[in-house]
Amino acid sequence: MEIMVQQKFKKGKWNIIVRSLGNEFDLLQDAIYSILAQTYEDKSILLTIHSDNEKKIKATREFLKRFEDLIEITILELRDMKAKRGVPFNIALDASDGEFISVLDHDDVYYPHMGEVLIRALHKQKANFVYGNSVVTNQILVTADWGEQYLYKTMKNKVFGQKFIKLRYVMENYIPINVILYSREFIGETRFDTNLDRVEDWEFNFSLMEKDDFKPYYLDMNVSEYRISNDGSDSYLHNEESEKLWNDSRAYVRKKHKDTVLSIKVDDISKLALEYFGFQKENALLRQELNSYTNSVSFKVDKRLENYKLINKLASFGMKIILIPYRLLRKIKHKF
């Protein structure tokens, strides 16, 4: 009997998910060209149109036609306007066929070497979750002398980017999704939570972090631009209602992962303890954030005396800490 082995994901291929609402073609155009600019060649776009407006859907399809000869674009329509932000991502994940996958918001852009350097790092480090830095870019809507309006960049100087530390990620979503490249095989059947309209990427990565074979790698290189504009095109409006949605979403994620048990290196705890409680006492918000985890996440750590004081300090904030000698960690893992 002949056995057919079908490879699920095409080796070397990189899928990029771009989520569109069927409008803002100027921004979408930039996102697509930033993908075309990639020095990594084997790539395709999974473009979701989340709209129930037939005119918008048609217009988006028309707009995309001009790129058909330049790059493979799979258009995925989602007409259910009650569907939350994670749904289009899940549709795209289901349609993906590449070894690597990443997500680019329609109003951000990749730098030309994003794919090349992150894929190289993923291979070299045998990682399955690699990420670089995103450059924060402020854009303001200006009016030229003849009445034309356009976005004018005024600042580009802050960079998101820090080494991956589980404990830090539990406390804050410090990795923007537009800097991450995932191994598709590693994602497997994990999907975005469809109840969330904020921090869905945080929850998604949180779920990945819980997998035993999670292997992150941080490459200190600028790979994308995180664009902030004052023209109303930002995905998030900052008002009271929006703030509540953010807080509720964070609370939802914490509740969902309340039984999570993470292995955390003592060194990492030390670093964060110093950062949050030692040198940045003024950072009350983060402190509050950490406190909100006290009853939801347990940490098991290897025991090293030199860090004992710091662990105690963390514990004094109410965090549940179980000290386990590193050599025993594997043996007893199943009990947690």
Add this chain to the structure above:
Amino acid sequence: MTYHFQIILYNSSRFLDKLLTSFDHLELPKSTKLVLHFMEQSENKAEEKVTAQKVKAFEKTNTNKIKVTHDCEPNYGFGKGHNQIHKKYASLYDKEFFILNPDCFLFYNFFAELERYKEILKGRNWGILEPLQFPAEHPKEYKAESLETRWAAGACMLINCEAFEKVEKFDENIFMYGEDVDISFRMKQKGYKIFTLPKVKFIHVTQSFDTKKKHSFEFIHSQAANIYMRYKFGNEEDVKDFIKELKKHPWFDDEIIKLYEDMKKNLPDEKRIYIEDFLLPDKDYTSFRWK
């Protein structure tokens, strides 16, 4: 209107397919025609053959009916190379022509947007129109309301032929890097304006994103040009101050001073023009929106 593009190739065959695809992908206004003039300067027979084949094949198949020329010349560098192409083909040009780097890709609506701006800027006596580099926009400032800028970057620029002739073309003392700044300031001295066009966009895989390029060459040549322009448009004090600071840089190399001395030697005194505002209060000629 027929636009002529001058494109210098130097071991650029790896970029050529993308560049040519970009031209095929353009949505051209009805009356717009394009001619691409490639000058291969690699002095490498294999490279010359590859690029010649690629551009000839493109001419036969491209849907925009774009014409091409392909010449092989010694490695003149950037400014002299463009002067040579200009010398050979300027009789065919209309009132303006483009220079373009091979590692670029034009947005599909490049010419529709360009025509719109040209209409707006009619009568503004422009010397250079500078499309916007994407995705890493050049950090230099342009005035948000008038679009005027101090100088235009050479990766892609539309040059007014009359202004180009008046300033006697690119300064051939500069081998590479800085010639765009030089010509911009000389044009402004003659009363021409330089504008940035924010909606005319082109992809440029700039040095920092090209993982295969050596960056020391750029540093050495650009810093030599930086000293030279201070000598040309400023005074001896500006030169001294700059060299003093430069020597503190970890990448400083004596080669920079040697290159500068060679350029200086070839610059007749009458070509030195004192430009009062060439250097800003921070002693840089560029006003940055960010650094």
